[in-house]
Amino acid sequence: MSAKPFSSVWTRERKGPRDQGLSRDQIVRAAMELLDADGLDALSMRKLGAHLGAGATSLYWHVANKDELLELVMDEVYAKVVIPEDADWYNAATAFAYGMRGAVSQHPWSVTLIGVLPSLGPNALTAAERLMGAFSSAGFDGVDVDYAVAAVVSYTLGATVPEVSYLNAVAQAGTDVVGMQALMGPIIEEIGAGYPSLMARYDASAITMTDPLTARRFAFDFGLAALLDGLAARIPGNRTKDRRITREAEVHGDT
Template identity: 75%
Template sequence: MPERASVKPFTSVWTRERKGPREQGLSRDQIVRAAMELLDAEGLDALSMRKLGAKLGAGATSLYWHVANKDELLELVMDEVYGKVTVPEGADWRHAASAFAYGLRGAILEHPWSVGLIGVVPGLGPNALTASDRLVGSFAGGGFAGTGVDYAVNAVIAYTLGATIPEVSWLNAIKSAGTDIAGMQAAIGPTIERLASDYPSLGERYKSYTGTDFDPTTARRLAFDFGLLALLDGLETRLPHST
């Protein structure tokens, strides 16, 4: 049998003993805050330890006192993103699921670079684990049992990410093109109409939104509301007491 490739041992910033600030040095919070500012301004590809050090006016030694490498830094900044997802303690499962979904969507929209890290950087920090623990607890307390708890929680997470990530990717594309939503729609409109000529029902639906007061931002929010409500209604039918 072929030998199994050795797997590099997994390490996490959260398992390292946290060091205090060096004398006259930077704190970990300062480093994370500066990294978030850099990411928000320039995106994920712009982040490097060297660039972060330059922004802080500090050498690499000050940074590596708190994080061993860039991967650990990314763990820290992602937990800051998850810190914006507030799930009320003791909330019923529908309230908790809604708070989680809207909170995660808002956090991703506020920090669009996070799309490139979701599913790549593990969410093992205190903010991520607190939100997850409360969400799981609310479903368990609401009547879901066994693996049903995990399936329900995963459905909420999958819906939120599935609805939000394409939206952020679209907004990122608009930003990269140096235009706005209206400009992008005007640019691609003729192409869509031409390619949709063999699909008249789709073409008519597209035309029905042009030349109106249609607001794409509001429409995406309403679509998210609709999908989330439909999902929660469907999950409720899985409860033992549902008829």
């Protein structure tokens, strides 16, 4: 089977409005309005045209298909990930992590597009370049730059995507996080009866943190701080921990 040819909206020349028609920015804004209101499954070129009061010709003048439209709206999500141009590695990584978490949380439909559509738009590439540049300036070298960036991106999305997916499921169930917690509590107690250590931790967490969303924010803060502390230990000139890990690997025959 031959591979499907890859195409991207970013490889095509941007066109202006056709015959006093809609601009690309108008189309993207309207698409995001529909997505934020009704989710990804509700978006179609027909519905978008009706929302804008325009025919299909005005839409297809700017995008060849729905996938190209989604590339554009996803880059608008990345527009919320603002990394200052002169930020050091720690502040750049922090800005990316909180910016990406906030953007995905604000636009929960984007969860199912991350990793599916290529991030080739100017906002996504600007964020990537600034994050990579900050790590390079800190002293990370060669492939270590890629690994450091990947660690920050992977942690951010790994912690955020399941949370947003859960919130999507809660919304679809017609309740909120507190209501879902109340519904799940008795089930967890019943099923977890044979796991006393887990249940003791669950009960303690329920007592000390009554707001589930706040607990998730604290958990994100803790994980990000731990990750950045680990990256700081790997900056050239501060590699004692790295050398110890290497020696331990040699002792155990892992290298």
